[in-house]
Amino acid sequence: MLDLCTSLLILAFASASLADVGDFTPCLQFFYRSWPPKGLAGTPICQRYSNIYYFATLYSRPHRSPWFSAYLYTVPTGKRPKASWKYEPQLAYPAADGNMMPFFPGQVDHTVLESQAVELDYINSTYSRGHLNPSLHHQTYQSRSSTFTLTNVVPQKKWSNDGPWENLEQTVNETLAAYCLGEAYIVTGIIPYQKDERWIKNRVAVPEYLWSAYCCPSFNHSIPERLKDAFPTFAAIGRNDPNSTEEIVPIDKTVKKQFMGYDVRQMSLNSLEMYLKDRFNTVISVFKDQCT
Numbered sequence: 001m002l003d004l005c006t007s008l009l010i011l012a013f014a015s016a017s018l019a020d021v022g023d024f025t026p027c028l029q030f031f032y033r034s035w036p037p038k039g040l041a042g043t044p045i046c047q048r049y050s051n052i053y054y055f056a057t058l059y060s061r062p063h064r065s066p067w068f069s070a071y072l073y074t075v076p077t078g079k080r081p082k083a084s085w086k087y088e089p090q091l092a093y094p095a096a097d098g099n100m101m102p103f104f105p106g107q108v109d110h111t112v113l114e115s116q117a118v119e120l121d122y123i124n125s126t127y128s129r130g131h132l133n134p135s136l137h138h139q140t141y142q143s144r145s146s147t148f149t150l151t152n153v154v155p156q157k158k159w160s161n162d163g164p165w166e167n168l169e170q171t172v173n174e175t176l177a178a179y180c181l182g183e184a185y186i187v188t189g190i191i192p193y194q195k196d197e198r199w200i201k202n203r204v205a206v207p208e209y210l211w212s213a214y215c216c217p218s219f220n221h222s223i224p225e226r227l228k229d230a231f232p233t234f235a236a237i238g239r240n241d242p243n244s245t246e247e248i249v250p251i252d253k254t255v256k257k258q259f260m261g262y263d264v265r266q267m268s269l270n271s272l273e274m275y276l277k278d279r280f281n282t283v284i285s286v287f288k289d290q291c292t
Helices: 004-017 025-030 110-115 141-145 164-179 269-280
Strands: 043-049 052-060 065-072 128-131 153-156 185-191 198-200 204-206 209-215 233-239 264-267
Touching: 025 043, 025 052, 025 065, 052 141, 065 153, 153 204, 164 209, 164 233, 164 264, 185 269, 209 269, 233 269
Parallel strands: none
Antiparallel strands: 043 052, 052 065, 065 185, 128 153, 185 209, 198 204, 209 233, 233 264
């Protein structure tokens, strides 16, 4: 029979192995040089699906949405998985299993409902579920399926999600697949409204902008002239509100009407961090040593 000390050690180890919320330590591999972005406060989530870590998220409990998700890009294969939305049990119950879980038919547990966004928040709203970590940027069916968790999505207008922002994700996919020779680290996040926050159903905060940046330290130096500023880093900010002012992202009035006001502006990592500092009133560093 095990003595008391041995039993306590086993229990402590088991508890530690389940701590996927509150600490990035189990999933530092998704950050360049194992260095999570600095400057934002939130709840770290190591996103685990079927007992495998697939990406990392910094989650805002008060907003019931993520500040950012960080992941490693892999060249995609196959079709987009059918959406099967999931939630994070440990946001509701710290001692719960660390794997994301699917929503089941019927009433959602009250503690889960209070701790995070649920499917009903998005149903009959004017917003789509906008992935920060998109399934497009992953190779296997399992890794793509892992992105369909509500801790990885924000309320995003359809004409942003299906228009300029989708084009950005495709551009990043094509660029990295063709010219990145090693690992590519991507961080995608949001910029909140400066005042008068918007919410869906008074529960989930709506971002004013989305942003994304990648770091590819090893790349093909025979890149075309048009991509000379795309390595080793690249960044962009996209509008999520057609009525926002144009200081950060100007509006292209020549695009199709449905996409007008949802523009995406490509920029340097320095410029992105400047805009993040201005909005969050603190220095935000996305990659260690700016991916040098």
